[in-house]
Each structure stands twice: as structure tokens, then as C-alpha cells.
């Protein structure tokens with residue numbers, strides 16, 4: 001249901017409408033925009049605190065810049081709700097992240113104001129720099145290019161790489177560092193401490209006031225303004241400050257820190273910065289969750305809280321009378337602590353997802369053995385490799401989609417050296433409302449082709465625990481375990497752990513009409529399909545393969561000797577996945593059978609709830625039943641029966 005906007009916001013469909021208002025009106029527009037975000041996200045879900053924190057910045061940027069000609073790139077994009085609302089999507093915002101609705105992230109195909117598709121972190125400076133260099137080449141000297149990047153995203157390697165390059169390109173780029181001291185969890189690392197030092201140090205504050213003074217004077221200086229600014233900057237920033245400022249050392253002109261919630265001052269500063277060419281960085285200090293007291297207070301919880309009562313702040317629970325099975329991430333978080341109590345070599349590593357992965361349980365219980373390394377997937381993997389060279393058994397927990405960042409590290413630093421690193425790939429399969437940037441679609445395929453890698457996926461919580469137990473044993477080598485976002489299926493999951501023979505599948509049910517081979521949690525859809533088929537008089541055999549590599553060849557020989565119809569099911573891309581492995585086995589061993597591979601097809605699948613997306617791709621229980629019918633098993637069986 002569409003939420004009603006305030007009186008001023010209602011008049012703004014595009015930035016051109018915003019520009020008709022006076023600077024004095026901007027404060028009210030910010031309030032209305034903030035309220036609109038609260039009203040909508042509370043009933044619709046989605047990211048919350050980050051968008052609230054950049055309301056003033058968003059309004060000021062669209063007020064000052066000539067978007068979409070001027071190019072504005074949001075890093076990650078989870079903070080861009082205000083931007084969406086001001087750029088033609090106020091009326092569709094109630095469909096944000098809903099199946100067939102608008103995306104929760106900036107997306108080029110959705111709007112010309114969305115200059116760059118995002119979802120993964122730390123890309124904005126590179127993208128904006130590419131745009132700036134292209135503009136320079138095309139002679140568009142009046143064009144502005146702005147990257148808005150959070151302090152969390154600034155910890156990512158790509159951001160450093162882009163600053164390193166940007167500093168020597170004389171192109172027109174402004175990096176706005178939105179510093180709220182938070183990633184999803186509290187931000188970590190030396191850069192964070194440096195930024196805090198800048199924000200709190202007296203000399204920097206004095207410098208900030210000086211620079212503000214200069215900026216207020218710029219507009220009065222006429223055509224020679226730029227030269228004047230250079231001179232004054234040299235005077236103010238010369239000597240120690242210039243040499244000691246990290247960004248200045250990388251040849252970005254540093255401005256700030258300034259209050260990122262003072263919209264009028266932001267407008268002034270942004271207007272002034274427009275006249276200064278070359279690479280610049282404006283350091284804005286903001287509060288994540290600004291304007292919604294509970295979100296300001298518990299910023300991690302309100303990063304993406306789910307549905308909530310906007311008056312009381314009560315977060316709504318799912319409507320279920322049944323006791324809920326735990327989230328896979330919590331099974332991981334509790335199990336790693338249990339294992340680490342027994343095995344002193346175990347360590348935990350997460351790149352900036354302590355809460356999302358539940359490694360925070362171990363970080364709390366064993367702070368010297370569990371590490372949040374910042375938004376740095378590549379580093380997380382190679383750091384784990386380093387630990388493994390010293391006899392440790394690191395569990396490196398990375399969302400499947402973010403592991404794409406660290407592929408070379410998995411191959412070069414772990415697999416080739418056959419190091420004992422356990423990769424726990426959370427959010428594997430469809431991620432849900434975050435959409436295509438976050439779907440964990442590819443890991444079965446990208447892990448399967450790496451030598452030495454064991455590739456596994458549990459069908460339930462007990463299996464996850466057993467795989468974790470198996471993986472931490474001596475000399476296992478690289479071992480990946482993938483599991484999905486959300487809840488498992490077992491309420492009673494804390495059972496004693498036992499080792500699983502690597503490469504061993506298990507039979508879920510025997511049958512004679514068709515063989516269904518599944519891997520991972522999606523096997524539970526196959527279980528439902530089998531029940532439905534049984535009620536129609538069709539009897540499939542169902543195997544939980546557990547491992548995409550090594551495959552259980554004994555089981556596969558039995559399957560292809562017995563069945564002419566085989567269906568493989570995985571919550572991952574079809575190309576190169578477990579089904580492909582099965583077909584390769586069939587061809588290599590000269591079997592012939594009708595094989596239907598179910599999984600994610602070779603296209604970009606948009607956002608929606610996981611079951612909606614499984615259904616769209618034909619591998620929910622209904623889709624599996626349909627595939628059985630397609631193989632004409634029903635007809636054969638019925639004729640046999642009759």
C-alpha cells in the first residue's frame with residue numbers, strides 16, 4: 001500500500017521539482033523524506049538506518065547537482081532510498097524489494113538517475129572515476145562525478161585501489177565519505193580509528209573551521225576563485241596537516257569533517273566544491289539511523305530490521321504457531337564455538353558480517369580466536385590461508401555472493417597449496433529481497449572446478465553440524481560448506497556431531513519411477529514433491545547428494561543402472577553445478593538417461609521471497625513434480641499400474 005507523503009515531498013517527483021524550493025524549505029523536506037522512509041520501511045521491510053543517515057546529504061546533492069547529467073554513484077546502495085524517492089520512484093516505493101517491484105538498490109535499468117548498479121561494497125570510487133575520466137576524454141568539463149561511500153565501504157580494498165588511481169588522474173571527482181562509525185556492525189580497523197581521530201582532534205577541528213570560512217568566501221571571489229582557494233588551502237593545509245592527512249597524501253584534496261545533517265551547510269559546501277576541479281574528498285560525519293531514536297541507539301539491529309511498528313519500534317515476528325527451526329547462520333555460530341572448545345586450532349574469520357554470519361557468538365566467547373577483518377573478502381581468505389600455514393584451522397565465513405570477490409585468493413592462496421581452510425558460504429542460493437547482486441547463485445559451480453576443493457551442502461541443521469565437524473579434522477584441505485539464508489527444518493538440532501565420509505550421499509527414500517538427486521536445503525522441496533508424487537501413485541527415489549565434489553560414484557552407478565529418468569535439484573546455477581557434474585559422470589561412464597537439471601537458469605533472476613524465486617525457476621516442490629510429469633513418469637507408471 002502506498003504511503004502518503006508530506007505536503008512538500010508530495011510536490012517533488014524529480015530533482016527539478018526539488019530545486020523550485022528555497023534553501024530554507026530544505027529542512028522540512030528532509031523531515032518529510034525521513035518520515036516517508038520510516039512509514040514505508042516499517043510496513044514493507046528493507047534497509048533502514050543507512051538511508052535515514054543520508055537524508056540531508058541526499059537532498060543537498062540533488063539540490064546542488066544537475067542530476068542525472070551530473071553523475072551520482074552510491075556505494076552499496078542500501079542507503080539510496082531517499083535518492084529513489086526523489087528521482088521518480090516515490091509512487092512505486094511501496095513495492096521496494098517486493099517480487100516484481102522496484103529494486104532495493106540503484107539499478108541502471110530502473111532509472112537514468114541510477115548511474116551504476118550496486119549491492120556489493122566499495123565499488124563507487126572506481127565507477128565514478130571511470131565516468132569522470134570518460135567525461136574528461138569527451139570534453140565534458142562541466143560535468144560533476146560524485147561517489148558517496150560509507151566508512152565501512154571505505155575499508156574495502158577496491159576503495160583504496162580507486163583512491164590510489166584517482167589521485168593521479170586529474171579528473172573531476174568528488175568522493176563523499178559518509179562517516180557514521182558503523183558498518184553493519186561497528187566498523188573496525190585502523191582506518192576507522194584514523195577517521196575517529198580526525199573527527200575528534202582539536203587541530204583538525206580548527207582546520208575544519210578554517211576551511212569552512214574559506215569556502216564561504218569562495219563565491220565572492222569571482223573568476224579568480226580557484227587560484228585563491230589553492231593559495232588559501234596551501235596556507236591552511238601546508239606543513240604537517242597536509243603530510244599527515246591520508247587522503248591528501250593520495251592527492252585528493254580533503255575537506256571536512258563537516259556535519260552531514262546540516263542540510264543548508266551541505267548545500268553551501270557542495271556548491272563551492274563544484275568549482276574546484278580534480279580529485280576531492282569531503283568527509284561528512286553522520287549518525288546511522290538519524291531521526292529514529294531506536295535506530296540511532298541500536299544501529300546494528302536497525303540496519304535492516306524487518307517489519308516493525310513505527311510508533312513502538314516493536315519488530316514483528318513471523319506468524320507461526322509452530323516452534324521455529326533455527327537460522328542456519330545461528331547453527332553455524334553456535335557450532336563453531338562448540339567445536340573450537342574441543343579443537344584449539346579452530347579460528348573464525350568474517351569480512352564485516354559478524355551479525356549476519358553469527359560469528360559474533362564466537363567473537364564474544366573467544367575474542368582472541370575470531371576476527372572481523374572489515375569489508376575485505378580477499379584479505380579474509382588470504383589471512384585464513386596464512387593462519388592455516390601455521391597449523392590453525394580457520395573457518396572463513398563469507399556470504400556466497402561476496403566470496404565472488406575473493407576467487408583468486410581461494411584458488412591461488414588456498415587450493416593450490418592445499419591448505420586446511422574451511423569456507424562456510426552463507427546465503428547460498430537465492431538471497432531473496434536483496435535480489436541479483438546478492439543471490440548466492442554461482443558457488444557450487446565456481447568451487448567445483450577448483451582442484452583440491454571439497455564442495456558440500458547440508459540439507460538440514462544436523463547435516464551442517466556434521467559437515468563442520470568433518471571439515472575441521474586433520475589434513476582435510478580446502479573444504480566448502482554452503483547453506484542458505486533463513487531457517488532450517490529441525491527444531492531439535494543440537495545433536496552430538498559425527499564425521500561424514502567425504503563424498504558420501506544418503507538415500508532419503510527409495511523408489512522405482514524416477515531418481516531425484518538434490519543437494520543442500522532445497523532437498524526439502526524434493527521431499528515435499530516426493531510426498532505429492534506418492535499420493536499420485538508415483539514413487540521416486542530421492543538422494544541427498546551432500547557433496548557436489550567428490551560425487552558419490554557408487555550411488556551414481558546404482559542410479560544410472562536403475563533409472564532412465566533422473567532429475568537433479570540445486571539452489572544454484574545450472575551451468576557447472578551439481579547437475580552438470582552428474583551429467584559429466586553419466587557421459588564419462590557411458591550411461592544414457594533423460595536428465596532434467598533444475599536450478600537457477602542462465603539469466604539474471606530479480607528479487608523476491610525465496611519460495612517465489614524457486615517457483616519462478618521451477619524448482620520448488622510444484623516445479624519438481626511438474627518436471628517428473630514432463631519426463632512422462634506418470635504415464636509410464638500409470639500404464640504399468642493398470
Ligand SMILES: Cc1ncc(C[n+]2csc(CCOP(=O)(O)OP(=O)(O)O)c2C)c(N)n1
Pocket residue numbers: 049050053076078079119120121149150151152153154180182183184288351352353375377402405
Ligand atoms: C563486498 C561486500 N561485502 C559485504 C557487504 C555487506 N554489507 C552491506 S552494507 C555493509 C556495511 C557498509 O557500511 P558503510 O559503508 O559504512 O555504510 P552504512 O551502512 O554505515 O551507511 C556491509 C558489510 C556488501 N554489501 N558487499
Ligand SMILES: CC(=O)[C@@H](O)[C@H](O)COP(=O)(O)O
Pocket residue numbers: 047076078119184304356427434485
Ligand atoms: C546491503 C547488504 O549487502 C547487506 O545489508 C545485506 O542486505 C545483508 O543481507 P542479510 O540480511 O541476508 O544479512
Ligand SMILES: [Mg+2]
Pocket residue numbers: 150151152153178179180181182183187
Ligand atoms: Mg558506515
